[in-house]
Structure formats: C-alpha cells, structure tokens
Amino acid sequence: MNEHENRTLSQQQALRYCRQILLPGFDLDGQEALLNARVLQIGVGGLGCAAAQYLVASGIGNLTLVDDDTVALTNLQRQILHTEQDLGKLKCESAKQSLTSLNSDVDIQIHTVRMSEPELEQAVAANDIVLDCTDNLETRNLLNTVCWKNQKALISGAAIRMEGQISSFVPQHHTPCYQCLSRFFGEQNLSCVESGIMSPVVGIIGAMQALEAIKLLTGFGEPLTAKVLLFDAIRSEWQTFALQKDPQCPVCGTENGH
Amino acid sequence: MIKVLFFAQLKDVLGTGQLEIDEPINDVAALRRTLQARGELWSEYLSAQRALVAVNQTIAHEDTRIGPNDEVAFFPPVTGG
Numbered sequence: 001m002n003e004h005e006n007r008t009l010s011q012q013q014a015l016r017y018c019r020q021i022l023l024p025g026f027d028l029d030g031q032e033a034l035l036n037a038r039v040l041q042i043g044v045g046g047l048g049c050a051a052a053q054y055l056v057a058s059g060i061g062n063l064t065l066v067d068d069d070t071v072a073l074t075n076l077q078r079q080i081l082h083t084e085q086d087l088g089k090l091k092c093e094s095a096k097q098s099l100t101s102l103n104s105d106v107d108i109q110i111h112t113v114r115m116s117e118p119e120l121e122q123a124v125a126a127n128d129i130v131l132d133c134t135d136n137l138e139t140r141n142l143l144n145t146v147c148w149k150n151q152k153a154l155i156s157g158a159a160i161r162m163e164g165q166i167s168s169f170v171p172q173h174h175t176p177c178y179q180c181l182s183r184f185f186g187e188q189n190l191s192c193v194e195s196g197i198m199s200p201v202v203g204i205i206g207a208m209q210a211l212e213a214i215k216l217l218t219g220f221g222e223p224l225t226a227k228v229l230l231f232d233a234i235r236s237e238w239q240t241f242a243l244q245k246d247p248q249c250p251v252c253g254t255e256n257g258h
Numbered sequence: 259m260i261k262v263l264f265f266a267q268l269k270d271v272l273g274t275g276q277l278e279i280d281e282p283i284n285d286v287a288a289l290r291r292t293l294q295a296r297g298e299l300w301s302e303y304l305s306a307q308r309a310l311v312a313v314n315q316t317i318a319h320e321d322t323r324i325g326p327n328d329e330v331a332f333f334p335p336v337t338g339g
Contacts, residue, residue, distance in 0.1 A: 043339060045339055046339060047339040048339075133339055134339055135337070135338050135339040136337065137337045140337060157339065158336040158337050158338055158339055159336060159338060159339055160336050160337070160338035161267060162266070162267075163266045163267060163334065163336050164336060165335075165336035181317070182335075182337075184310050184311075184317065184319070184335065185310075185335040185337065186305070186306065186307025186308055186335075195338065197338065202339065228317065230265060230266060230333055230336075232265060232266040232269075234266070234269075234270065235269075237265075239265055239331070239333070240315070241312040241315055241316065241317050241331070241333075242312075242315055242316040242317065243316075243317050244316065244317070
C-alpha cells in the first residue's frame with residue numbers, strides 16, 4: 001500500500017502477533033500488511049487514545065499522531081494514554097511515551113502544532129489511511145476534503161454523552177464521503193466539554209476505529225462503508241443506517257466531475 | 259400507518275422510543291412538522307438542526323417520500339470526541 005520498503009515479519013514479531021495470525025483469513029499476510037502500514041491519526045483525546053493503543057498493540061508499523069493540545073486534569077477520566085504525571089505535557093508526547101512502552105517496535109511520529117492545510121495535505125498523502133479522532137465538525141469536514149482529494153480512506157469516529165457514531169469512507173470503493181453525512185448536521189456542534197461523556201463510550205468508539213483501520217489495511221472482514229453505526233450506550237444498542245452518496249456533494253459528488 | 263422510532267438521546271428526552279402515525283404524510287419534512295407540533299421539547303429536539311432521519315434504515319433528506327408502512331427513525335448527530 002505504500003512506496004516504502006516492504007518489511008517482512010521477524011520470528012519475534014510472528015510470535016508476538018500469533019493470536020492475530022491465527023485468525024482464519026487474517027494470517028501472516030494480514031499481519032505483514034499491518035507492519036507495512038502507515039496510519040495518520042488526527043486527535044489524541046478520548047477517541048485517539050483508545051484507537052492508537054489498539055493500533056500500536058496490534059502491530060501497525062508506522063503511526064503519526066497530530067494534536068496541539070496539552071493534558072488537563074479533566075482529560076484523565078477518558079484519555080487513557082495520559083497519566084497524572086503528564087498533566088501540562090503535550091498530548092502527543094505523553095501518548096508517544098505510553099505507546100512506546102506498549103510496543104517499542106512501532107515507528108511513532110508526532111506533530112504538536114496545528115497543521116496548516118498544505119501540511120495536512122502532505123501528511124495525508126504520505127500515509128495509507130487516516131483516523132478522524134477530532135472533536136469538531138469544521139476539522140472533520142476539512143479532513144474529509146483532503147482525504148478525498150488524495151484518495152485516502154478516512155475512518156470517522158465521534159462520541160458524546162452516552163452516544164457514539166462510526167463510519168468509514170473509502171474513495172477507491174466509490175462510497176459516500178463524510179460530507180454526504182455531515183450535510184444533514186445543523187449548526188449545533190456540541191463538544192464533550194459542555195455535554196459530558198461517559199469514559200468507556202469514547203473508548204468503545206476509538207477501539208472500533210482501530211478495528212476499521214485494521215480491516216481496511218488488510219482487506220480482512222467487512223468495513224463500515226456506506227453506512228453509519230450508531231451506539232446507544234444507555235441501552236447498549238447498536239443501530240446501522242445506510243448512507244447514500246449525494247450526487248451534488250461538493251467533495252465527492254458525481255455531478256461535480258469527481 | 260407510519261412507524262416512527264426515536265434513538266439514543268431522543269428516546270430519553272421525548273420519553274418514548276416508538277409511535278405510530280395514521281395521518282397521511284408525504285415526506286420527511288411533513289412528518290417532522292407533525293411531530294414537532296406535539297410540544298416544546300418535540301419542537302426543539304426534532305428540528306432539522308438537531309435530528310437526523312432514516313427512512314427504512316436509509317439516511318434521508320427533507321424531501322424523501324414517506325408512504326404507509328414505512329419506518330422512519332430519528333436520531334441525533336454526533337461530532338464530539
């Protein structure tokens with residue numbers, strides 16, 4: 001999936017990841033695809049901490065984290081890569097430290113200042129897949145535009161209160177894009193700061209994003225494309241809704257020459 | 259008869275997960291107006307700004323046609339993290 005040198009699993013790595021390699025259909029090929037994968041993750045908050053933890057533990061080869069925020073006391077309730085000792089530190093640095101102790105084999109890059117649009121373009125183009133672990137609609141829409149332009153799969157997770165939502169958008173599969181969904185969203189753009197969030201809810205969605213990334217990178221299983229999965233944590237219920245492409249979509253619409 | 263479902267936060271706020279509408283209704287916008295007329299909370303939480311709609315499990319827009327025996331679900335958008 002990339003132009004970089006193709007790495008093969010060492011004996012030690014094959015042993016380390018044998019519980020995944022054992023899965024029928026995943027095999028050594030799947031694990032090697034992960035080893036050679038380059039993942040860009042925007043946001044190292046609640047969603048990002050959970051997603052990055054599973055990506056790194058599962059043996060992804062290269063992970064780039066982007067976040068300019070620092071660790072605050074109110075983050076510790078759900079952002080599980082940051083510890084009490086990390087208060088005031090950059091989230092990227094704190095996360096990298098935790099992730100490296102989890103799996104020192106993974107090449108982790110961090111970007112601790114807000115990216116300009118050209119920087120974001122460059123980062124997206126240099127990776128195989130992008131995880132949207134941000135907390136606002138504006139960044140989500142921008143990320144979608146850049147991913148679509150660069151033909152990179154985007155895995156979008158969101159959580160608030162006792163609710164979560166997840167979907168994957170894959171330009172190569174001609175799926176709808178995030179804009180085909182977000183065009184239905186109103187102006188209201190609530191964050192966990194004002195609305196609250198139950199700790200494991202954001203972790204569940206972040207872990208689902210990691211699972212989606214693994215599926216898309218290895219071709220294993222069925223990804224969540226052209227549908228939106230909604231999690232109701234009050235009742236522990238999941239709903240799936242089909243999402244159709246908007247023919248007039250300014251990002252992916254067929255009537256705009258895309 | 260149209261079957262209307264409310265998911266996640268909407269179910270809690272409106273105090274019901276399901277109801278049936280017998281009046282003839284043509285599209286999503288008309289159903290939204292009918293439901294919003296039920297009271298202040300309904301009006302606020304079912305506005306196009308605050309509730310997404312799926313007709314027969316497919317995410318729909320305001321002009322999407324609704325017929326008898328259709329299932330229409332309302333649910334809140336999520337953008338936080």
